[in-house]
Amino acid sequence: MAPPGADMVAVDDLVKHYEAGFIRALNGVSFQVAAGEAIALMGPSGCGKTTLLNLIAALDRPTSGEIRIDGKPLDGHRPFDRFRSTYIGFVFQLHHLIPVLTLIENVEVAAYPTGLDRRRRREKAAALLVGLGLADRMQALPSRLSGGERQRGAVARALINDPRIILADEPTGNVDSETGARILELLTARSADQGTTVIIATHSQEVARAANRTVYLRDGLVEKIA
Amino acid sequence: MIALRGLYRNKLRTTLTIGAVTAGVATLVTALSVSAGVKRQVADTMRRARVDVTVQSRGAIDAWSSRLAVADYERLRGLDGVRGASAVVLERLRTPWNSYFLITGISAVEPLSSRIGLVEGRFFEPGKRELILGDLAARRLGYGVGNKILLAADEVFSITGIYSLGVGLLDSAAVLDLGDAQRLTNRRGFVNLAFLQVAADRDAADLIAAINRSFPGLIASPSGRLLDQTRVAEVIDFFVRVLVGASVVTCGLIVANSLLMAISERTREIGLLLAVGWTRPMVVRLVLGEAVVMCAVAGIAGSLLAWLLLLIFARSRAGGVGWIPGFVPVDIAVEGMGLALGLGVLSGLYPAILASRVLPADALRFE
Numbered sequence: 001m002a003p004p005g006a007d008m009v010a011v012d013d014l015v016k017h018y019e020a021g022f023i024r025a026l027n028g029v030s031f032q033v034a035a036g037e038a039i040a041l042m043g044p045s046g047c048g049k050t051t052l053l054n055l056i057a058a059l060d061r062p063t064s065g066e067i068r069i070d071g072k073p074l075d076g077h078r079p080f081d082r083f084r085s086t087y088i089g090f091v092f093q094l095h096h097l098i099p100v101l102t103l104i105e106n107v108e109v110a111a112y113p114t115g116l117d118r119r120r121r122r123e124k125a126a127a128l129l130v131g132l133g134l135a136d137r138m139q140a141l142p143s144r145l146s147g148g149e150r151q152r153g154a155v156a157r158a159l160i161n162d163p164r165i166i167l168a169d170e171p172t173g174n175v176d177s178e179t180g181a182r183i184l185e186l187l188t189a190r191s192a193d194q195g196t197t198v199i200i201a202t203h204s205q206e207v208a209r210a211a212n213r214t215v216y217l218r219d220g221l222v223e224k225i226a
Numbered sequence: 227m228i229a230l231r232g233l234y235r236n237k238l239r240t241t242l243t244i245g246a247v248t249a250g251v252a253t254l255v256t257a258l259s260v261s262a263g264v265k266r267q268v269a270d271t272m273r274r275a276r277v278d279v280t281v282q283s284r285g286a287i288d289a290w291s292s293r294l295a296v297a298d299y300e301r302l303r304g305l306d307g308v309r310g311a312s313a314v315v316l317e318r319l320r321t322p323w324n325s326y327f328l329i330t331g332i333s334a335v336e337p338l339s340s341r342i343g344l345v346e347g348r349f350f351e352p353g354k355r356e357l358i359l360g361d362l363a364a365r366r367l368g369y370g371v372g373n374k375i376l377l378a379a380d381e382v383f384s385i386t387g388i389y390s391l392g393v394g395l396l397d398s399a400a401v402l403d404l405g406d407a408q409r410l411t412n413r414r415g416f417v418n419l420a421f422l423q424v425a426a427d428r429d430a431a432d433l434i435a436a437i438n439r440s441f442p443g444l445i446a447s448p449s450g451r452l453l454d455q456t457r458v459a460e461v462i463d464f465f466v467r468v469l470v471g472a473s474v475v476t477c478g479l480i481v482a483n484s485l486l487m488a489i490s491e492r493t494r495e496i497g498l499l500l501a502v503g504w505t506r507p508m509v510v511r512l513v514l515g516e517a518v519v520m521c522a523v524a525g526i527a528g529s530l531l532a533w534l535l536l537l538i539f540a541r542s543r544a545g546g547v548g549w550i551p552g553f554v555p556v557d558i559a560v561e562g563m564g565l566a567l568g569l570g571v572l573s574g575l576y577p578a579i580l581a582s583r584v585l586p587a588d589a590l591r592f593e
Binding site: 060085090092 | 228231232234235494495498499500501502503504505506508585586587588590
């Protein structure tokens with residue numbers, strides 16, 4: 001694992017075009033994020049924030065450019081499913097909880113690929129949900145949860161494998177301010193206490209203020225880093 | 227766990243899919259059970275009657291259409307190595323009360339007559355229009371010893387005894403004198419079959435070979451394979467195979483279609499699983515798991531349904547189907563289950579592979 005201060009994520013001249021170049025999501029983005037650093041990605045809708053997170057998580061392939069994770073090119077981390085289960089915790093903009101599974105089962109789902117035994121998996125999921133104030137909602141189906149509870153469940157799912165990098169796409173966008181503050185606190189605490197690298201795509205100034213740095217994107221390019 | 231819960235997602239679709247596969251498995255198990263049951267009953271009958279070799283006319287569609295000249299039968303009886311012989315006339319009569327009532331004509335002086343166990347009354351006497359009735363037929367018809375039975379116009383027979391062979395097919399029938407049976411079925415000078423007993427010091431295979439060499443118009447076979455020598459058995463076997471094939475293909479398409487719909491509706495979920503690190507084989511196993519669970523349930527339900535259908539048929543008085551075995555042989559139930567599971571794997575494979583090839587980012591964007 002990268003020592004504190006070394007680059008955990010390095011993005012170099014990253015380009016992503018869709019539809020044979022008709023949609024240009026990223027046009028040469030470069031920045032670095034140190035291990036244990038929390039950064040915010042800001043910019044108007046459609047500026048490429050989600051695309052950037054997807055590329056870092058190896059959910060999509062860049063048109064050109066390079067991503068280095070923990071000092072190695074992303075391709076060096078193949079197979080990507082293993083990379084995603086060990087390196088990445090992704091909090092999606094929409095919670096994407098599986099409707100037929102209870103909240104705790106939804107959290108456990110992310111731990112299946114790690115081979116963790118059932119008891120340990122359940123313990124970890126329960127501890128995370130308790131920490132997020134969902135102790136009495138563990139057995140509820142997503143349809144019985146409020147928007148905030150679902151999003152906190154999605155955060156717990158992202159954290160269950162103790163990822164080295166947390167990618168959060170508008171994690172506070174669809175929740176009330178109290179829940180948003182709680183989620184933000186949890187993510188930044190992971191960064192500060194466990195050295196987890198956190199990259200949060202957001203429109204929120206509060207989130208940006210809580211981050212160590214903010215990368216501003218516009219039209220698929222880095223406008224400024226502050 | 228996820229595979230099981232996935233089936234709950236759309237209960238109606240899951241139920242309909244399981245129902246369709248259940249119907250397919252039930253059809254298959256019923257057809258195979260009937261076919262195997264008939265063959266077993268015939269083999270049992272031959273064993274009980276201590277018949278070693280059966281002879282019928284070559285190319286006969288079934289035992290009923292076999293025509294063996296009495297002159298040939300006499301020659302067979304006189305062959306070296308034949309210890310005993312019985313001529314048999316078989317026919318399904320259209321009676322006012324049963325359109326497929328089986329009658330068997332035998333000679334009261336030939337060995338076969340001594341193998342028929344009477345549970346009541348006495349054996350028929352030749353030339354007196356007497357018959358003995360199987361116990362199943364007697365129960366269904368409500369007849370007993372002393373009653374009279376109308377077999378055809380002006381053909382009224384007295385029931386002199388009730389027999390039981392423990393073989394549904396024959397216990398649902400009547401046995402009467404060979405001459406009466408020939409008259410009733412317009413087979414004067416002919417019988418359907420010859421049942422031969424081989425002498426203790428002779429080999430049945432040698433006798434069969436000798437008959438097949440010397441009687442080009444006849445075919446001899448080991449008694450247990452009587453049905454296999456008839457064209458109707460070939461037709462039934464072929465029909466069963468076609469039925470099995472059609473059922474398998476239809477059920478496979480239904481399961482595959484159901485799964486394709488399911489994975490299409492759950493594209494984002496599959497994308498999510500891949501995004502959190504599930505491997506493609508894990509996704510394949512998930513989808514296959516759903517297919518196998520559905521088909522396993524259908525396999526069990528299909529065998530139970532087949533058993534129920536056979537029970538109903540076996541107890542039915544309609545259409546002369548009362549001789550159908552009222553159970554599913556274990557090997558056929560296992561075969562049905564194996565087929566259902568194989569079907570689950572085969573039909574689930576394509577949807578499973580399709581699901582595993584989803585690109586996570588595209589799947590998560592899927593509306």
